[in-house]
Amino acid sequence: MVSPLDLAKSGAESEGTRLRSFVLGRVVPGSRVGVVGKDQGLTQALSAAGCSVWEGGASELEVLRRFAPTHVVLMERVQGEGLEARLRSVHAVAPEAELLLGFDNAGAAGALLATLIEGAPSRQGPSEVGFLRCLSACGLRVVHREAHTDPPPRGSLAVGAERALRQLLAQLAPGTVDDMLLYALVRVTSEPVAANREPGLLSIVLWSGPEHRNLLDEAVFSLACQRYRPFEIVLVEPEPVATGPGDAVRTLETYRRIEGFRFQHVRGRPDGLMDEAIRRARGQYLAFFEASGLVYPGHFEKLIQALREGEAAWAVSRAFRRMARAVPGDEDYVETKIPFPLGDHLELAHLREHPWLLHALVIDRDRLASMPLHVPDPRPGQVAALPLQLAAIFEPVFLNGLATCEQQVSESAPPILEGGVGALHFLRTFEALEQAVMRARASGQSAKDLRHRALDELNSRLRRWAPWVHHALRSTAARWLK
Structure with missing residues (x-):
């Protein structure tokens, strides 16, 4: 030895x-x-x-x-x-x-x-x-x-x-x-340093790409109307954008004069802009949003209150998936809003299948130690794996009441999580894992019972209203099963 x-x-x-x-x-x-x-x-x-x-x-x-x-x-x-x-x-x-x-x-x-x-x-x-x-x-x-x-x-x-x-x-x-x-x-010469963290301040990193140029005003209005104070908006604009460099700033200035909040503007080529915005964010609390979404007045207030009342490092709310349909010669209209996730529990599968829940969470950075918060610049086919990475170490608080924010989501195939998640290891208690398995089994059994009830009902109706069809189906099934 x-x-x-x-x-x-x-x-x-x-x-x-x-x-x-x-x-x-x-x-x-x-x-x-x-x-x-x-x-x-x-x-x-x-x-x-x-x-x-x-x-x-x-x-x-x-x-x-x-x-x-x-x-x-x-x-x-x-x-x-x-x-x-x-x-x-x-x-x-x-x-x-x-x-x-x-x-x-x-x-x-x-x-x-x-x-x-x-x-x-x-x-x-x-x-x-x-x-x-x-x-x-x-x-x-x-x-x-x-x-x-x-x-x-x-x-x-x-x-x-x-x-x-x-x-x-x-x-x-x-x-x-x-x-x-x-x-x-x-x-050190003139290299910028990370912002000092301000207790109680909420920093909202707001991505506004070229496709969001007509939606930014509405998104900023909804953020300005939410009840939590103090907060700042860190607006992230990739270049090139259809609007001029001053248009977004004028939008922020307009609502700041009414509601009173701080803002920063991160603009440049889409390569690490979100990480730069996170580095500049001054808040103890951190949230992410896209200009195609909306928040309701109590959204951030409820999430931060849940964090303050407990010991969790992050909280997530139920949110609406807003499904929009394009109309030739007109603006898109909202076809339906689907609350997600349903049920009383947030499962790991939800975060993997619907990574847009990144826009429904708030993080308390004072409870993350030195864990890095990396979010890639949004691009088609790839999204951030940050919610799953957080869930691997920190059990979240899930607000399972009414949805308090909306995010427009494409109906196309789900994008791939950036960096993959196959190598993640999860720190969970045996009780939490056991409860998750029991919920999954109960959900599967419920769906199975529902299918059986539907088949029984169909069988009864055929026997009552179309006995000849019922007899023919039974005879066919009997021959197949010999």
Whole structure:
């Protein structure tokens, strides 16, 4: 059996080798490289690559300032609050240099499982989440990231169980799949940063494509009339659109003067616009909508109230599927409205078969930890898998009363979920799974009983009103069954 000490030694050797390769890939001949710490192999490799090298400890940083490095490599293992202090001190003496460093990710799934299952000590490095949080405080940003994943140790846990646990952790925080991380950092200039989250604020990300140009006014009006306050609209417009860049803003300005809300406008080529809108959204609560839909006045108020009264991370309401029919020479008219989902429970199958329920939910981002919220820009044939991804980890609150919003949905074949869902693992209690199975069985039995009742009724009517037909059918069936 490999001892924890041996694992630590091999991990340190692997980290040093990977960091040396990473550094050599970032420098060019003539670079001036400062190495904070001791690594004879790296110093020799840099000199052989045509670089000028300074090597010293953290107490000699003033000498490093006079060296005027283009790159600084942090070889020392610094943990906790000491990491932020070290980054600050090195950045202060070499503000124009690219900082290069690597560390074992203490938040990796492998490290967490080893700590929980084997009782092994946790890794002596920061977690990636903690590391990234300190960068903005240090005036630094990431220009390159490289990650390495180590194979799991044999015999610690059944392979299938470990794979499933790792997958669950990765769905909550994708960085947990990476055991060792290498970063290249530079100082922050004018790069925009994510908005600070405002407690209680609802951010509504509203997609308005070219096909929605005649519907935007009505959609914004319905949003302005909903009762929840405060809220902001983050309008997303892909280019090219038939309307001018000021038309949508004028619509928002008109209703803002009446109802009083904030708005942002995200406009550009349709490539990551929805993700940019999510990044800019300031609200604790987040909702998604399309300009072809409508919300009723109490829609968001009821959803957020349900979140505040419980512990769920997201809530979803019953909604109307609005089926519209095109009329030549006239505007589309609504042919029918179908409430969905029916029944008292929201099933996973509902989210897979009807992913447009994305437009009937509200998310409390304060309860999602570091789970990423990715929504692709809407396009024909493909939709977001976010509702299912949320349901995999977080049990939602379902408001099973009257529908409180509408969304126009095509009658064509259902689109494919973006990225697929075959690899998702679900965190559910046995009781919840058992109840879902019982409901499915009851639904199937009910449909079976209904078919039997219909056949019995048809048989009775044929025997009463057309006995000759009834006799002929029975004779035919008897011959087939011989």
